Amino acid sequence: MELIDGIRGRRSVRAYLPDVVERSEIEALINAAILAPSAVNQQLWGFLVIQDRALLTRYSDEIKPRVLATLAHSGLPPSFAGTLRDPGYHIFHEAPALVVIYATSEDPFASIDCCLAAENLMLAAHARGLGSCWIGLSQGFFDDEAMKPALGVPPGWHAVAPIILGHARELPAAPPRRKPEVIWRG
Ligand SMILES: Cc1cc2nc3c(=O)[nH]c(=O)nc-3n(C[C@H](O)[C@H](O)[C@H](O)COP(=O)(O)O)c2cc1C
Numbered sequence: 001m002e003l004i005d006g007i008r009g010r011r012s013v014r015a016y017l018p019d020v021v022e023r024s025e026i027e028a029l030i031n032a033a034i035l036a037p038s039a040v041n042q043q044l045w046g047f048l049v050i051q052d053r054a055l056l057t058r059y060s061d062e063i064k065p066r067v068l069a070t071l072a073h074s075g076l077p078p079s080f081a082g083t084l085r086d087p088g089y090h091i092f093h094e095a096p097a098l099v100v101i102y103a104t105s106e107d108p109f110a111s112i113d114c115c116l117a118a119e120n121l122m123l124a125a126h127a128r129g130l131g132s133c134w135i136g137l138s139q140g141f142f143d144d145e146a147m148k149p150a151l152g153v154p155p156g157w158h159a160v161a162p163i164i165l166g167h168a169r170e171l172p173a174a175p176p177r178r179k180p181e182v183i184w185r186g
Pocket residue numbers: 010011012013014133134135136137138174175
């Protein structure tokens with residue numbers, strides 16, 4: 001696959017087959033993620049992997065009321081409350097795997113590095129025939145200090161990019177892009 005075709009063809013996938021994503025596949029994606037550039041090559045990222053679908057469903061059920069309680073300050077439209085109250089709405093779109101990319105330091109560049117690693121991971125997933133989607137709705141949950149002992153995540157880590165992975169059941173159409181605002185100076 002040409003790189004530009006991969007960039008054009010990657011989509012946020014929200015419908016998955018139940019097929020397991022093998023550990024070796026996830027390792028390959030993480031190995032692609034860490035090829036991203038990072039400030040002073042510090043590579044201040046860490047990865048949490050969850051492959052237990054029942055656990056993801058439990059977390060989805062826990063996250064929905066949390067997001068609902070803070071909806072007014074979340075930047076989400078008030079109409080999203082209906083979606084969050086819908087028992088059929090699964091935050092992780094019933095994906096079989098989740099990788100959360102954490103900044104492992106307070107360094108202000110660390111979270112930027114993690115975003116670059118996230119795009120690498122999503123593009124690598126696409127190149128390997130897997131779907132992915134960044135689940136920002138779950139970021140607060142994975143960043144919650146009270147949750148970290150149960151997740152096995154060190155207290156100093158900060159959740160940046162929760163990304164679901166799986167074999168796509170449906171590929172969405174490409175959402176349109178706005179014309180970029182570009183200032184040409186000189
Ligand atoms: C920071 C961030 C947070 C996102 N959070 C969610 C989310 O919680 N749930 C979801 O279904 N999609 C989420 N998305 C996916 C976007 O909705 C998606 O990238 C956008 O609609 C463009 O579609 P595309 O990725 O297929 O190009 C998120 C994307 C980003 C970059």
